[in-house]
Amino acid sequence: MSESRKGLIYAFCAYLAWALLSLYWKALGGVPAHTTFSYRIVWTFVTMLAYFILTRQTSKLTKELTYLKNTSKPLWTMIFASLFIAVNWLVYIYAVGSGQATESSLGYYLMPLVSVLLSILFLGEKLVRLEWIAVALAALGVLVLIALTGQLPLVTFILALSFGIYGLLKKQVKLSSDVAMLVEAGIILPFAVGYLIFLSPVGWFDVSLIEQGLLALSGIITAIPLLLFAEAVKRAPLNQVGFIQYFNPTLQLFIAVFIFGEGITGGEMVGFATIWLAVGVFVFAQLFQKNK
Numbered sequence: 675m676s677e678s679r680k681g682l683i684y685a686f687c688a689y690l691a692w693a694l695l696s697l698y699w700k701a702l703g704g705v706p707a708h709t710t711f712s713y714r715i716v717w718t719f720v721t722m723l724a725y726f727i728l729t730r731q732t733s734k735l736t737k738e739l740t741y742l743k744n745t746s747k748p749l750w751t752m753i754f755a756s757l758f759i760a761v762n763w764l765v766y767i768y769a770v771g772s773g774q775a776t777e778s779s780l781g782y783y784l785m786p787l788v789s790v791l792l793s794i795l796f797l798g799e800k801l802v803r804l805e806w807i808a809v810a811l812a813a814l815g816v817l818v819l820i821a822l823t824g825q826l827p828l829v830t831f832i833l834a835l836s837f838g839i840y841g842l843l844k845k846q847v848k849l850s851s852d853v854a855m856l857v858e859a860g861i862i863l864p865f866a867v868g869y870l871i872f873l874s875p876v877g878w879f880d881v882s883l884i885e886q887g888l889l890a891l892s893g894i895i896t897a898i899p900l901l902l903f904a905e906a907v908k909r910a911p912l913n914q915v916g917f918i919q920y921f922n923p924t925l926q927l928f929i930a931v932f933i934f935g936e937g938i939t940g941g942e943m944v945g946f947a948t949i950w951l952a953v954g955v956f957v958f959a960q961l962f963q964k965n966k
Contacts, residue, residue, distance in 0.1 A: 681910025685918045688902035691895075693925035696778070698895055699770040700934065702888055705881055707768040709874045714763065714892040715866035719859035721893030722852065725901075731852075738853045748847045752854070755843040756861040762836040769829045775930035776938060780946060781833030782923035783953050787812045788838035790956075796842060804959035808952045815948030822941025851904045855897065920953060 702710050726735045742749050769778040791809055793799040801809070819827050849857065878886065906915050930936045938946070 677909045678911065681906045681908065681915065682918065684902050685906035685910060685915045686921065688899045688906060689918055689922040690925070691899040691902065693922045693929070695895065695899075696770050696775050696926050696929050697933070698888065699767050700775075702767075702885060703771040705885055705889070706875055707764065707771055708869060709876055710767050710771075710889065710892075711760075711764045712866035712869045712874065713889040714767070714896060715760075715859050715862045716870070717890060717893030718896045719856065719863050719893070721897050722856040722859060725852065725897065726856070734850070735853055735856070738849055739857070742849065742857065748849075751843050751847050752849070752857055753861055755840050755847070756858040758836045758840040758843065759858055760862050762833060762840065765829060765832050765836070769833070773934070773936060774829050775934055776927060776936045776942075777827055777829040778833055779923040779926035779930055780827065780949060781830040782926060783920070783949055784812060784830065784834035785837050786919065787952060787956060788834045789841050792838050792842045797845075802959060802962075804955055804962065808956035808959060811952035811955060812949055815945050815952060818948050819942065819945030822944055823939065827945075851900055855900055920957070
């Protein structure tokens with residue numbers, strides 16, 4: 675099997691794992707979202723620290739942390755990136771637990787388009803005509819959702835924008851993905867621990883044994899897709915890996931509708947269809963650019 679094909683398999687597994695996270699967070703629906711999020715931060719930090727020790731990559735970790743410590747701009751960039759990924763994680767956990775998994779899946783459809791728009795505004799990147807059409811259709815889709823449902827799809831908007839800004843910030847820091855995850859969890863860790871000790875409405879022994887087990891696994895559940903994705907981009911062309919990313923929100927949407935039983939109104943369907951059209955135009959533009 676070629677390295678490229680192995681990479682695509684890794685990418686598929688990563689996006690599959692990310693999509694199935696909605697089932698995982700739904701199983702923790704009885705635990706308040708802020709508490710679940712805080713435990714996720716704690717266990718992600720513990721898991722990634724154990725990963726570096728067990729894989730004997732502590733020298734790599736020390737080297738990259740030294741770089742971060744000695745250069746103030748990347749450090750501040752990582753602090754802000756950590757805040758945005760924290761918002762993304764918290765809103766996603768809340769959305770799934772509160773019956774808004776459909777809206778969260780739409781946010782993941784919009785993420786690549788938001789990233790493109792941010793790259794234009796802040797990095798001066800250029801778009802071809804088809805990409806501009808895709809961005810315009812996505813904006814139209816959001817306006818249609820607001821007009822026909824009478825409300826701003828906040829979950830969709832926050833998920834797409836927070837991850838887009840997170841990606842924009844991460845482009846400016848030269849850290850490997852595994853070190854970055856440890857750093858991000860470490861930056862949020864004091865706040866998460868403080869919340870669990872002083873503010874959480876439930877303690878560790880107030881939840882069931884099954885919920886305790888699921889919370890303890892949240893670090894591994896968070897780390898596995900990221901490590902799979904890191905292996906994917908090493909082996910497969912990034913444009914092919916990027917194309918597979920739409921498998922994630924598609925499966926999320928199917929889970930929301932057919933497993934969680936979330937309904938979609940006529941107004942939402944029109945808005946979603948417009949955004950899906952935008953995604954289709956965007957993907958076509960990427961393929962066109964590749965073959966040009």
